[in-house]
Amino acid sequence: MKKSERLNDMIRYLNGREFFNLTDLMTTYSISKSTALRDVHSLEQLGMPIFAEHGRHGRYGILKNRLLSPIVFTLDEVYALYFAMLTLESYQSTPFHLSVNQLNEKFESCLSKHQVEQMHQMKKVLQFEANKHHHISLFLDKILMSILHEYSCQFQYQKNNEQKDYHVQFFKISAKFGQWYVTGIEVDTKKVKVFRCDKITSIEVIDSSMHFSLDALINRSLEMDQSKKRIAFEVEISAQAKDIFYKEHYPSMTLEMGDKTVIKGFYNPGEETFISNYFMRYGQHIISVKPKALQQIIQDQVENLLHHYQKLTSH
Numbered sequence: 001m002k003k004s005e006r007l008n009d010m011i012r013y014l015n016g017r018e019f020f021n022l023t024d025l026m027t028t029y030s031i032s033k034s035t036a037l038r039d040v041h042s043l044e045q046l047g048m049p050i051f052a053e054h055g056r057h058g059r060y061g062i063l064k065n066r067l068l069s070p071i072v073f074t075l076d077e078v079y080a081l082y083f084a085m086l087t088l089e090s091y092q093s094t095p096f097h098l099s100v101n102q103l104n105e106k107f108e109s110c111l112s113k114h115q116v117e118q119m120h121q122m123k124k125v126l127q128f129e130a131n132k133h134h135h136i137s138l139f140l141d142k143i144l145m146s147i148l149h150e151y152s153c154q155f156q157y158q159k160n161n162e163q164k165d166y167h168v169q170f171f172k173i174s175a176k177f178g179q180w181y182v183t184g185i186e187v188d189t190k191k192v193k194v195f196r197c198d199k200i201t202s203i204e205v206i207d208s209s210m211h212f213s214l215d216a217l218i219n220r221s222l223e224m225d226q227s228k229k230r231i232a233f234e235v236e237i238s239a240q241a242k243d244i245f246y247k248e249h250y251p252s253m254t255l256e257m258g259d260k261t262v263i264k265g266f267y268n269p270g271e272e273t274f275i276s277n278y279f280m281r282y283g284q285h286i287i288s289v290k291p292k293a294l295q296q297i298i299q300d301q302v303e304n305l306l307h308h309y310q311k312l313t314s315h
Contacts, residue, residue, distance in 0.1 A: 001029070005074070007042055014048070014062060021059045075115070082107060082119055087128060093137040093180065093197075095144040095173065137180045137197035143170055146205045150214055152187055155203035157195060168193065171217035185217055192221050230266040233275075234290045237261050241285035250278075260287075276301040 001009075006029055013028065014020060025036040040060065044050050049063035085107060088100045108116045146153050152169040170184035180197035212220070237245070239261045249255070253265035267275040276298045279286065289295035
């Protein structure tokens with residue numbers, strides 16, 4: 001490890017400690033006593049407020065009322081952070097109060113002109129695939145705040161052109177394929193439900209001691225998932241169709257490749273339309289489907305689609 005990288009790591013290592021001694025540094029970083037002494041001196045020069053306690057059990061202390069010393073990033077780390085930030089451009093809404101343009105300006109103001117020019121050149125040739133979020137979710141910040149504080153929410157939800165009222169304690173926010181979703185448990189029915197965030201039209205956060213802890217909600221959700229009568233499936237596809245899987249698949253699916261290329265996973269009762277629509281995109285790349293019930297579901301969907309287009313051509 002280079003000295004600059006070691007010092008950078010030491011800043012993070014020591015930031016959460018009140019005291020340390022040379023043995024701590026020697027053991028953690030496999031360095032000699034003389035190197036540890038030089039490193040402590042270098043940390044002081046970087047602005048870390050270190051003081052020495054002399055005596056038989058001498059040690060070093062760090063002032064409590066201190067600011068975290070600047071972290072020195074390598075150039076590759078700077079590039080990685082920059083492009084990670086750019087992925088936010090695909091989101092119409094985030095749970096944070098920020099402007100990507102302003103964040104970009106602040107980021108670039110910390111870099112040299114040459115580094116900025118080089119990153120702009122890299123931006124022209126590096127393409128990151130991201131699903132564009134077209135719908136605005138107005139209350140992501142309130143939803144996140146309610147989860148962190150273990151509060152519940154009363155909100156109105158637009159469903160089938162109607163407004164429905166819900167009282168839910170949320171515990172998970174997720175972004176999938178261009179949409180924000182939030183999962184929570186209904187306070188009255190104790191049922192776990194998933195809501196599309198852009199369909200929440202108004203919300204009120206409620207502070208109450210009658211709510212579940214966040215860990216309890218997550219564990220409850222896992223237990224409910226395990227208790228569902230899941231339907232396992234195995235769908236063999238042609239090898240060239242694996243790119244379709246990589247482009248879009250779900251956490252309940254895995255791809256196994258060997259003599260055969262097989263998508264394995266499960267779906268829950270009530271998700272038949274969803275799973276059949278997913279596999280229809282593979283077209284003639286599907287070789288076999290198990291169980292037969294899933295094959296029949298996909299076949300019915302194909303026939304319904306064919307019937308739809310036959311009606312179009314008859315008009």
